[in-house]
Amino acid sequence: MDAINPSVELTEPERIDRLRLIRSDNVGPRTFRSLVDHFGTARLALERLPDLARRGGAARSGRICSADEAKAELAASRKFGIAWLAPGEDGYPARLAMIDDAPPLLAVRGDTKTLTRPMIAIVGSRNASGAGLKFAGQLARELGDAGFVVISGLARGVDQAAHRASIENGTIAVLAGGHDCIYPPEHGDLLAAILGHAGAAISEMPLGHEPRARDFPRRNRLISGASLGVVVVEAAHRSGSLITARMAAEQGREVFAVPGSPLDPRAAGANDLII
Structure with a gap:
């Protein structure tokens, strides 16, 4: 059941085991996938973590997330309207599930049907x-009219312009922090509008996680991974x-790039993609 495959529906204990494993020290999405592929289930992987740490030469094993901690996180998330979905479950973006470092559990808020549509x-x-x-x-509006969902990072500038223009057709915000730690803070109203118009927000971070600089590249892989292409x-x-x-x-x-003025440093990187 823990393997990535279509038409998965986790039991509650399996969801707890998955959350425990990904929240344990030294376990990221790639390590999670390797462990589950090797041992068969998240529970068996959890049981072997101390032994694996010793074999790796560690003086002591890292912290292993407890069942109580995982249950508390799931309960708090549900009060916030968040569902934690595994690859293959209804609502988990199919293309995102294909990448090597797909989140083993994705925190989803909003209309999950939007997450099953083709995204740009x-x-x-x-x-x-x-x-x-x-x-x-303009591009976001036209893509929405053509049946695509626009996905972006809720940031200032281009991201927010794309979200605002595609709200009526459904748009997806990918968060670098937890669902209760919106960045930038002034886009809370924008996120509320997205969720109120058949849109969705996704994150792999727990509630209370304030985004740090290193979290934004992690978020960016979700934006590109869920999409057919990036503009x-x-x-x-x-x-x-x-x-x-x-x-x-x-x-x-x-990968698509919109050409800009060769005199504008804001367009220099995008122009280089075209050369």
């Missing part, structure tokens, strides 16, 4: 130009949007 990511500069914001909004609208050199584009290419997704 629109990302770009937080300090976008007026033209960039206008184009991002970059204005991105400077060393931009996080270029990280998303690189991840998309590594995941076998299409």
Whole structure:
């Protein structure tokens, strides 16, 4: 049941075991998948963690998330309207489940049907130009009208323009922190509007997790992984949007870039994608 396959429906104990394993020290999505592939279930993997740590030369095994901790997290999430879904369960984005480091449990809030539709990511500069914001909004609206769901990171600039323009057709916000730690904080109203119009928000982080700098690249792999392709609208050199584009290419997704003025440093990274 723990293997990634279609038409999965976890039991409550299996969901708790999965949450315990991914919340334990030194277990990320790739390690989780390797452990479950090797031992067959999350519960058996949990039982073997101390022995694996000793074999690895550790003086002591890392912290293993307890069943009580996992149950408390699930209970708190449900009060917040969050469902924790495993790859293969209804509502878990099918394309996201295919990537090597797919979250073994994804915290979903909103309309899960939106997460089953084909998605296109629109990302770009937080300090976008007026033209960039206008184009991002126009493209998002037209993609929505054509039947695509626009997915982005709820950030300032291009992300928020894409979300706002596609609210009526359903849009998906990917969060770097927990569902109760919206970043930037002023986009709480935008997220409420998304959830109120058949949209959704997803995260792999627990409630109370404030996003840190290293969490945004982790979030970006979810944006690209869930989508058919990524459109970059204005991105400077060393931009996080270029990280998303690189991840998309590594995941076998299409990458598109909107050309900008060669004199505008906000468009330099996106222009380089075209060359």
